[in-house]
Amino acid sequence: MNMPRLGQGTWNMGDSAARREEELAALRAGIELGMTLIDTAEMYGDGRSESLVAEAIAGMRDRVFLVSKVLPSNASRKGVVRSCEASLKRLKTDRVDLYLLHWSGSHALEQTVRGFEDLLAAGKIRAWGVSNLDLAEMKQLAALPGGKACATNQLLYNLTRRGIEFDLLPWCQARKMPVMAYSPVEQGRILGHRTLKEVAQRLGATPAQVALAWVLRQDGVVAIPKAATVAHVRENHRALALQPDAQALKTLDAAFPPPNKARSLEML
Numbered sequence: 001m002n003m004p005r006l007g008q009g010t011w012n013m014g015d016s017a018a019r020r021e022e023e024l025a026a027l028r029a030g031i032e033l034g035m036t037l038i039d040t041a042e043m044y045g046d047g048r049s050e051s052l053v054a055e056a057i058a059g060m061r062d063r064v065f066l067v068s069k070v071l072p073s074n075a076s077r078k079g080v081v082r083s084c085e086a087s088l089k090r091l092k093t094d095r096v097d098l099y100l101l102h103w104s105g106s107h108a109l110e111q112t113v114r115g116f117e118d119l120l121a122a123g124k125i126r127a128w129g130v131s132n133l134d135l136a137e138m139k140q141l142a143a144l145p146g147g148k149a150c151a152t153n154q155l156l157y158n159l160t161r162r163g164i165e166f167d168l169l170p171w172c173q174a175r176k177m178p179v180m181a182y183s184p185v186e187q188g189r190i191l192g193h194r195t196l197k198e199v200a201q202r203l204g205a206t207p208a209q210v211a212l213a214w215v216l217r218q219d220g221v222v223a224i225p226k227a228a229t230v231a232h233v234r235e236n237h238r239a240l241a242l243q244p245d246a247q248a249l250k251t252l253d254a255a256f257p258p259p260n261k262a263r264s265l266e267m268l
């Protein structure tokens with residue numbers, strides 16, 4: 001599966017009439033720049049984010065790699081299909097490129113996988129994956145019939161959330177399963193960090209660009225920052241051209257230490 005390395009998140013987008021035009025412009029600018037992976041979910045704004053995405057991609061659906069997610073409470077075999085069909089209506093399209101289980105809940109994973117397989121067979125999704133599943137759950141999934149078809153695990157990953165580097169990320173990398181790093185700038189909270197600012201200044205970049213380039217330094221990691229302004233989208237796009245050098249990585253490791261033991265999976 002060919003996923004663009006840098007995509008666009010949409011959590012909290014589509015909720016405000018006053019911000020709508022700027023949000024649409026931001027998503028479209030990102031697509032023009034090649035950030036054609038758009039991540040949304042039925043949960044976001046109770047479908048309002050998906051409706052915004054529909055408007056943003058109108059007339060250019062074929063250029064976009066569309067990702068949406070089913071809530072765990074809807075993730076029975078039949079529920080997955082119902083949720084996806086409702087998402088497709090809001091997204092005004094006939095298929096999503098990648099459909100994810102948002103996090104694991106009370107429905108057996110096996111039933112959720114069955115639902116995904118029904119959707120694949122109907123041509124309503126091109127691939128399926130998961131989000132927020134820890135290593136034990138990934139192993140359980142891989143052991144299920146059809147479970148190895150899982151195309152991604154979307155996980156919280158940024159400078160301040162490095163837990164997955166200990167075991168889950170290497171496990172996915174060993175299986176050539178891309179990880180989608182969500183909240184790659186920790187929802188903006190890390191951008192004022194003194195060390196990050198210093199590294200950015202030395203590299204002639206911005207803190208957001210360094211934070212994103214740092215996430216993207218890993219093999220098989222895709223980042224999906226959310227940016228609701230054209231200026232932020234343009235700034236983030238330039239992270240693709242930034243290569244943090246050894247000195248930058250060392251400084252960042254000292255300020256944001258990598259994990260030295262297994263940790264329970266963090267999520268937002």
Ligand SMILES: NC(=O)c1ccc[n+]([C@@H]2O[C@H](COP(=O)([O-])OP(=O)(O)OC[C@H]3O[C@@H](n4cnc5c(N)ncnc54)[C@H](OP(=O)(O)O)[C@@H]3O)[C@@H](O)[C@H]2O)c1
Pocket residue numbers: 008009010011012039040102131132154155181182183184185186187188191208209224225226227228229231232233235236267268
């Ligand atoms: N699977 C899951 O459970 C899960 C959980 C969380 C998120 N996600 C997905 O991942 C996406 C990204 O995560 P996120 O939205 O939580 O956080 P994020 O992308 O780390 O941060 C978004 C925040 O950072 C700001 N920002 C972005 N680029 C910036 C820049 N260049 N300079 C300054 N500020 C900048 C944005 O401001 P503006 O909006 O003003 O541009 C926004 O407030 C979500 O939108 C969603 O699609 C998935």
